[in-house]
Amino acid sequence: MATSNSSNRGTNFISVFLYTLLIALVGLFSYLAYNSFDSKKSASSDSTAVYIQPDSNFTHVWTAPSEWRMMYLAPEEKELVLYGKELIAHTSEYLGPKGSVRALSNGMNCQNCHLQAGTQPWGNNYFAVQSTYPKFRARSGTVEDQVKRVNDCFERSLNGQALATESKEMRAILSYIKWLGTDVEKGIAPKGSGIFKLKGLKRAIDPVKGAEVYAAKCQSCHQADGGGVLAEGGHSYTYPPLWGSHSYNHGAGLFRMSNFAGYVKYNMPLGATYEKPQLSDEEAWDVAAYVNSMPRPGKDLSKDWPDISGKPFDHPFGPYVDPFPESQHKYGPYKPIKEWIKKHKKSKS
Template sequence: MRFGIPLLFGCVVAGSVMAVSCKRGEHVWTAPDTVNIPHNTSGELIRYGRELIVHTAMYLGPEGKVATISNGMNCQNCHLEAGTKFMGNNFAATAANYPRYRERSGSIESLDKRINDCLIRSLNGSPLDRNSHEMQAMIAYIEWVGMTVNNGAKPPGSGIRELPYLLRAADTSKGRLVFDNKCRECHGTDGTGKYDSLTKEYVYPPLWGPHSYNNGAGIFRLSKFAGYVKANMPLNNARLTDEEAWDVAAFVNSQPRTEKLFEKDWPDLNTKPPDVATAPFADTFSAVQHKYGPFGVIVKSRKKH
């Protein structure tokens, strides 16, 4: 079992200081070791849940063994290292914060609803039956990953890194240069990723096109994508500046992808984040500015009302 490191002034991970907010006495979250998954019925469910996260396409993709309800990506393509990587969009705080009220739906959501949202949006597919063996397995695994996190807590290193807004709009032209220099090798010139025809899954995911996430995915929000890229890309050698992260996120999200209507999203427009680019809006800023920024002026204008 791996334990967190006591903190005073920063989160120290693998000898480097990550720019995340830590309070005195807080610990860096680390995932439990898989060798400690119990060898019983509960453990088998957890292991199957992990398998589904790592190899989603094998079970639920276009040629899935169990169902054909997703686009061929794996959950692990976004939730790095099976949802256990520090600042890698991990599952540390997921189970601890569900059920919860979500402003996007304007309702109390369960963990199975959250998982199905990922299947519908990020994997551009269809939902699982909430009582299915696969859904129960993924819930069991996510609960196991975050089993040391108290209800309602969000330890340092969980979720996606937050970047300060740029003072300008994110620039897709500059982002194209970043993509060509630092992303193309893995994700391909045309953004279609690297596909393994033997395992029928993506080694590196497509960033646009029909097999990528659709316009309803959380990562389609520029702040989410930029924060994710800043903390994790290039993979295992994250070194982009803040501006590069914002610009490459803008370039990727400017490319064609499946567009779906999510008309029930954000029923209270006043809670809609400034970087959600689909109308209607509670302000007079354009859809283009809601997509690429600058976002600070949108936030500032809301504070006046």
């Protein structure tokens, strides 16, 4: 009796095992057959797909050095670098109208124009400053050092006064700029530095169309009157003013249409990047026309461009060596101006 039961149990075990194995094999063959069909289907679909070559402008973009590398700096240098970053990010807290160090500027932060404390690709960053300065600049007609470059921002974009060359604040800002230039080869501006050079339009840019873009995509942050939004405490701006008495003056770099258009194309509205832009080229140019047609502080520019032949195509104030009026230099179309400049530069050489 015991032997019979053992034999039955053995037979049942084998039957269950074989049945389970059969089920597993059926499942495996079904899986393989399905995936074979699916892969053939995908291959068939992919054969009609068009491969889009990535835009080389947006690959291998330079980035800021990782902050862990500061461990290799001397303690005093690291302290200056971190203070410099703080000054760029929260300029007005230290150097604004209610600044804790001194009152020098209009309440904006350097970071309002140099995004992510000067580290965002094509966000008007500082990647190439250490590697390219000192250098000759046609605007002043002189060889400029980094001190001059920083103070230009204070006097133009921040519509304020120059920082003392030997001040701790100037030394800190220069140390931070030097840090961001770590590993950048001398004389080289790495990909992603500064502001993207946006292709021009065939037509004149249009402030009226720009007003529509501004109302739809900009004024929720910068407000209908362009006055921005003050942060709690009133020391700085959460969203900076784009025109009016507290904005940049007409000597600032962003007052040039090409700079403003290239800047907003890959950085605005808030959240846009070169990887995920939100504005078309036309919208970027037109909103530049609108914003830079609005009132703002003036500046004495009589010493700028001592050689007027060096003025850029979109510098909006004459006199010029070319025959085009101020209005066309400001709003375009720019192609005829650029072609005239190119032709006459060749004839000079």
